[in-house]
Amino acid sequence: xxFDLTVHLNPAYRIRIARGTLQQVRIPEKQVVVIAxxxxxxxxxxxxxxxxxxxGSSVYLLTIPxxxxxxxxxxxxxxxxxxxxxxxxRDSAVVALGGGATSDLAGYVAASYLRGIAFYVxxxxxxxxxxxxxxxxxxxxxxxxxxxxxxxxQPKAVFMDTNTLESLPLRTFREGAAELFKHGLLANPxxxxxxLETGFNATHSNLEQTxxxxxxxxxxxxxxxxxxxxxxxxxNFGHTLAHALEAITHHAVPHGEAxxxxxxxxxxxxxxxxxxxxxxxxxxxxxxxxxxxxxxxNWVSVRDFMAxxxxxxNAGVRFVLLEAIGKPKLERVPEAVLEQTWAGFLAFLxx
Amino acid sequence: xxFDLTVHLNPAYRIRIARGTLQQVRIPEKQVVVIAxxxxxxxxxxxxxxxxxxxGSSVYLLTIPxxxxxxxxxxxxxxxxxxxxxxxxRDSAVVALGGGATSDLAGYVAASYLRGIAFYVxxxxxxxxxxxxxxxxxxxxxxxxxxxxxxxxQPKAVFMDTNTLESLPLRTFREGAAELFKHGLLANPxxxxxxLETGFNATHSNLEQTxxxxxxxxxxxxxxxxxxxxxxxxxNFGHTLAHALEAITHHAVPHGEAxxxxxxxxxxxxxxxxxxxxxxxxxxxxxxxxxxxxxxxNWVSVRDFMAxxxxxxNAGVRFVLLEAIGKPKLERVPEAVLEQTWAGFLAFLxx
Numbered sequence: 001x002x003f004d005l006t007v008h009l010n011p012a013y014r015i016r017i018a019r020g021t022l023q024q025v026r027i028p029e030k031q032v033v034v035i036a037x038x039x040x041x042x043x044x045x046x047x048x049x050x051x052x053x054x055x056g057s058s059v060y061l062l063t064i065p066x067x068x069x070x071x072x073x074x075x076x077x078x079x080x081x082x083x084x085x086x087x088x089x090r091d092s093a094v095v096a097l098g099g100g101a102t103s104d105l106a107g108y109v110a111a112s113y114l115r116g117i118a119f120y121v122x123x124x125x126x127x128x129x130x131x132x133x134x135x136x137x138x139x140x141x142x143x144x145x146x147x148x149x150x151x152x153x154q155p156k157a158v159f160m161d162t163n164t165l166e167s168l169p170l171r172t173f174r175e176g177a178a179e180l181f182k183h184g185l186l187a188n189p190x191x192x193x194x195x196l197e198t199g200f201n202a203t204h205s206n207l208e209q210t211x212x213x214x215x216x217x218x219x220x221x222x223x224x225x226x227x228x229x230x231x232x233x234x235x236n237f238g239h240t241l242a243h244a245l246e247a248i249t250h251h252a253v254p255h256g257e258a259x260x261x262x263x264x265x266x267x268x269x270x271x272x273x274x275x276x277x278x279x280x281x282x283x284x285x286x287x288x289x290x291x292x293x294x295x296x297x298n299w300v301s302v303r304d305f306m307a308x309x310x311x312x313x314n315a316g317v318r319f320v321l322l323e324a325i326g327k328p329k330l331e332r333v334p335e336a337v338l339e340q341t342w343a344g345f346l347a348f349l350x351x
Numbered sequence: 352x353x354f355d356l357t358v359h360l361n362p363a364y365r366i367r368i369a370r371g372t373l374q375q376v377r378i379p380e381k382q383v384v385v386i387a388x389x390x391x392x393x394x395x396x397x398x399x400x401x402x403x404x405x406x407g408s409s410v411y412l413l414t415i416p417x418x419x420x421x422x423x424x425x426x427x428x429x430x431x432x433x434x435x436x437x438x439x440x441r442d443s444a445v446v447a448l449g450g451g452a453t454s455d456l457a458g459y460v461a462a463s464y465l466r467g468i469a470f471y472v473x474x475x476x477x478x479x480x481x482x483x484x485x486x487x488x489x490x491x492x493x494x495x496x497x498x499x500x501x502x503x504x505q506p507k508a509v510f511m512d513t514n515t516l517e518s519l520p521l522r523t524f525r526e527g528a529a530e531l532f533k534h535g536l537l538a539n540p541x542x543x544x545x546x547l548e549t550g551f552n553a554t555h556s557n558l559e560q561t562x563x564x565x566x567x568x569x570x571x572x573x574x575x576x577x578x579x580x581x582x583x584x585x586x587n588f589g590h591t592l593a594h595a596l597e598a599i600t601h602h603a604v605p606h607g608e609a610x611x612x613x614x615x616x617x618x619x620x621x622x623x624x625x626x627x628x629x630x631x632x633x634x635x636x637x638x639x640x641x642x643x644x645x646x647x648x649n650w651v652s653v654r655d656f657m658a659x660x661x662x663x664x665n666a667g668v669r670f671v672l673l674e675a676i677g678k679p680k681l682e683r684v685p686e687a688v689l690e691q692t693w694a695g696f697l698a699f700l701x702x
Contacts, residue, residue: 073428080424084495084659115490115501116578139466144435150466151502227467308435 003212007134007154007219009226015134015158015215017208022047022122022161026055029093029118033083034059035106036097037066040124043167048097048122057093060086068101068251071140073149079109093118093156099125100132100255104150107138111153121155124164126176126202127256130183130214133158135222135232145308146243152227162211165202173202174289175256180210181285182237182263183217185278189325191217192281196288233311234328237320238262244305249295257291264348268341269319269333276324283348294349299342306338354563358485358505358570360577366485366509366566368559373398373473373512377406380444380469384434385410386457387448388417391475395515399448399473408444411437419452419602422491424500430460444469444507450476451483451606455501458489462504472506475515477527477553478607481534481565484509486573486583496659497594503578513562516553524553525640526607531561532636533588533614534568536629540676542568543632547639585679588671589614595656600646608642615699619692620670620684627675634699645700650693657689 002018025048032052036045041063049059062082064070083094094117096106103121110119121133139150165173177195184191194200194210204210218235225232242262245253253261264282271277311318311330318330353369376399383403387396392414400410413433415421434445445468447457454472461470474484490501516524528546535542545551545561555561569586576583593613596604604612615633622628657668669681 073424073431077424077428080500081493081495084493084499087659112500112502114499115488115503137466142432142435144432148435148465149431149463151463152466308438 001208003208005212005215005219008223009136009154011156013155013157015160015219017129017160017162017212017215019163019208020161021159022164023051025051025095025120025122025159027052027057027093027095027118027120027156029091030057031086031088031092032057032059032095033086033088033092034061034095034097035079035102035109036061036063037070037099037102038063039066040098040102044097044122044124044164048095052095064102064105068141068246068255071101071105073140073142076105076108076112076140079105080113083109083113088113088117090114090117093120095120095122097122097124098128099123100128103128103132104138104147105140107136107153107155108140108150111138111151116153119153119155121158123158123160125168126165126173126211127179128176129160129211130176130179130218133160134215134218136226137228145305146247148308154226160211162202162208165207168202170201171290172254172256175254178238178256178259178263178285178289180214182235182259183214185263185281185322185325186234186237186328187217187220187326188213192285192325196284200288233330234320236311237322237328238266240306240309240311240317240319241265241302243309244302245294245297247305248297248301253292253294257289260286260289260291261294265341265345266319266321268344268348269337270321270323272337272341272344273321273331273333275321278322278325281325299339302342303338352559354559356563356566356570359574360487360505362507364506364508366511366570368480368511368513368563368566370514370559371512372510373515374402376402376446376471376473376510378403378408378444378446378469378471378508380442381408382437382439382443383408383410383446384437384439384443385412385446385448386430386453386460387412387414388421388450388453389414390417391449391453394518395448395473395475399446403446415453415456419492419597419606422452422456424491424493427456427459427463427491430456431464434460434464439464439468441465441468444471446471446473448473448475449479450474451479454479454483455489455498456491458487458504458506459491459501462489462502467504470504470506472509474509474511476519477516477524477562478530479527480511480562481527481530481569484511485566485569487577488579496656497598499659505577511562513553513559516558519553521552522641523605523607526605526610529589529607529610529614529636529640531565533586533610534565536614536632536673536676537585537588537679538568538571538677539564543636543676547635551639584681585671588673588679589617591657591660591668591670592616592653594660595653596645596648598656599648599652604643604645608640611637611640611642612645616692616696617670617672619695619699620688621672621674623688623692623695624672624682624684626672629673629676632676650690653693654689
C-alpha cells in the first residue's frame with residue numbers, strides 16, 4: 001500500500017509512504033548533500049544517491065556519528081564548514097537519511113546555512129517517520145539539555161521507505177511504536193488498538209496504513225500550530241519525564257523507551273489530578289514495548305532535569321495531561337503531586 | 352526630533368529614533384539577557400539595565416569580544432550555554448546593545464535558543480541603526496566566509512538612541528553613512544544629498560530626520576521581501592566586493608569603508624555595462640568618507656572571494672547594478688567586464 005499525505009503549510013509539502021520509495025527520490029536541486037550516520041550510510045546511501053543522480057543532481061555524502069551524540073553544536077559547525085567548502089549555494093539542498101538524530105541535525109544545518117536552504121528527509125526508523133521527519137522541528141542538544149537549540153525549518157518533501165524498517169532491531173521498531181501510540185492517545189483510539197495488535201512489526205500487513213494514520217495525527221496538529229505556540233505542545237505528552245530520563249542516563253535509555261515510560265508517568269499524573277485513569281493503557285503499551293529496566297533514579301535530579309523542559313516558564317513546569325483519550329491539556333502540576341506520582345511510578349517499576 | 356517607524360511584518364514592530372531613548376526601554380519579558388561587547392557595555396549597559404529593571408525585568412549582562420571576531424559559532428555556542436545555565440525560558444528575551452556584529456550574533460542566539468525567543472535591538476552605531484538592526488537578518492561567520500550561517504529572526508522592537516552616536520569616532524560614523532548613501536542611491540536621491548551636506552555628523556541638526564529617511568528605505572524593501580527572495584538583494588549594492596575586501600584583509604578594512612569602496616566598484620561596473628554613470632556620486636561619497644587606503648590586492652583572490660557571495664548560484668556571481676538612481680537590478684556580469692572594471696577601480700585608487 002502507498003500513501004501520499006500533504007502538509008498544508010506555506011509552502012505545502014508531500015509525505016510519501018511506500019515500500020521502495022528510496023529508489024525513486026527526485027528533487028529539482030542540482031547540488032545536493034546527503035547527510036547520514038556511519039551505520040545507515042552503507043545500508044541505504046548508495047540507493048538514494050543513485051536515484052538522486054538519475055534525476056540529474058550532483059550528490060555529496062557527508063557522514064556523522066551514529067546516535068544522539070551527533071547532535072552537538074560542534075558537529076553542526078563542522079557540517080556547515082563542509083557545505084561552504086563544497087561551494088553549496090542558495091539553490092542547493094540537504095537530504096537527511098536516517099533516524100531522528102540525523103534529521104534533527106541535518107535539518108538544523110539546512111536551516112542555518114545561508115539562513116536556510118532546501119531540506120528533504122528520508123527517515124529510516126519508525127520513530128523518525130512518526131515524529132522527527134514531520135513538522136519542521138530541527139536542532140541539537142546543549143550540555144545543559146536536549147533540543148535546547150534549533151530552528152523551525154519545514155522540509156520540501158519527506159520520503160518514507162517502509163522497506164528500511166526491516167533492518168531495524170525489533171526493540172528499535174518498538175521505540176517508534178511509542179510515538180504512534182501517543183498519537184493514538186491524543187486523537188485516534190483505533191491507532192492505539194492497531195499498535196497493540198499481535199505481531200505489530202515491520203512486516204505487519206497494516207504497517208503503512210497504521211503509519212499513515214499516525215503521521216496524519218501529527219500533520220493535523222502541526223498545521224494548526226506550526227511553531228508550537230499552543231496545541232503543538234500536546235505532542236510532548238510523555239516527553240517531560242522522557243527527556244529527563246535521557247539526560248540523566250546520558251541517552252542510555254533510548255528516546256522511544258523513555259517516551260514509553262514518560263507516557264505512563266503522565267497517565268499516572270492525570271489520574272492523580274482527577275482525570276480518566278489511562279494508566280492501564282500506558283501499562284499495556286509498556287508490556288508490548290518491553291523497554292530496558294531503568295537504573296536507580298534520584299527524585300531531586302529527575303525534578304531538576306524536568307524543570308529545564310521547554311514547556312517550563314517562570315512559574316514552573318507544565319505537563320501535557322489527558323482528561324480522556326483525545327482530550328489533551330497543558331497544566332501546571334503541584335510539586336507534591338509530581339513527587340507522590342513519582343513514588344507510584346517507582347512502585348510500578350518495582351512490581 | 353523623535354521618530355516612530357513601523358515595520359509591517361507579521362508581527363509588526365516599532366523602531367524608535369530619539370535622543371535618550373535608552374533611558375526609556377520597557378519590555379514585557381521578565382527575564383532578560385543583555386548582550387554587549389566589552390567596549391560598549393561600560394558605556395551604555397548601566398543606563399539600559401536600569402531602565403529595564405525599572406520596567407520590572409530581571410536583567411543579566413553577558414559581554415562578548417568587540418568587533419567582527421565575536422561572530423563565530425564557538426561564541427554563539429558559549430552564549431547559548433549561558434542562557435541555559437541562567438534558566439531562560441520561552442518567555443524570556445535577548446537584548447542586543449551595540450554595533451552590527453553584536454546584534455547579528457545576539458539575534459542569532461535569540462533565534463536559536465529554544466528555536467526562537469524574543470529579541471530587541473539597541474544599536475549604538477550609525478551602521479547598525481541603518482542596516483543590521485532592521486530586517487531580521489542574524490548570523491555569524493564561518494572560516495570560509497562572512498555571514499554564511501544564520502537565521503531570519505525579526506526583533507520585537509528597535510530603540511535607536513542617537514545620543515550614543517556622539518561617542519563614535521568620526522570615521523566610524525562615516526562607515527554608517529555608507530549605508531545611508533546606499534539607501535539614497537537605491538530609492539531616495541535627497542538622502543544622498545543630505546549625507547554629503549557639510550558637517551554631516553552625530554550632532555548635525557538633520558541627523559534624526561536623515562536617519563529616519565534611510566531606515567524607511569530599508570523598511571520598505573524588507574516589507575516587500577522579508578526573506579530575501581528577490582528585491583531585498585538590492586540592499587547588497589556594493590556588498591559583493593565589500594565582503595571580499597573584508598575577508599581578504601581579515602576585517603582590517605571595516606565594513607562601512609568596504610561598502611564605500613564596493614559601491615564605487617559597482618558604479619563602475621554599471622557604467623561598463625552601459626547604464627547611467629553613477630561613479631561621480633560614489634566618488635563624491637568616498638571623498639566625504641575618507642576610508643583607509645586599501646592594501647595591494649590580487650585579482651584572482653578578490654574574484655575567488657566574490658564567488659562565495661550569497662547571491663551566487665551555480666551559474667556564477669550576480670551583482671546589484673543601478674541602471675540609474677532608484678533603479679536597481681540584479682545581473683550576472685561577464686568575467687571580462689569584472690576584471691576590466693577592477694583595473695579601472697585600481698586606477699582610481701592610485702589617482
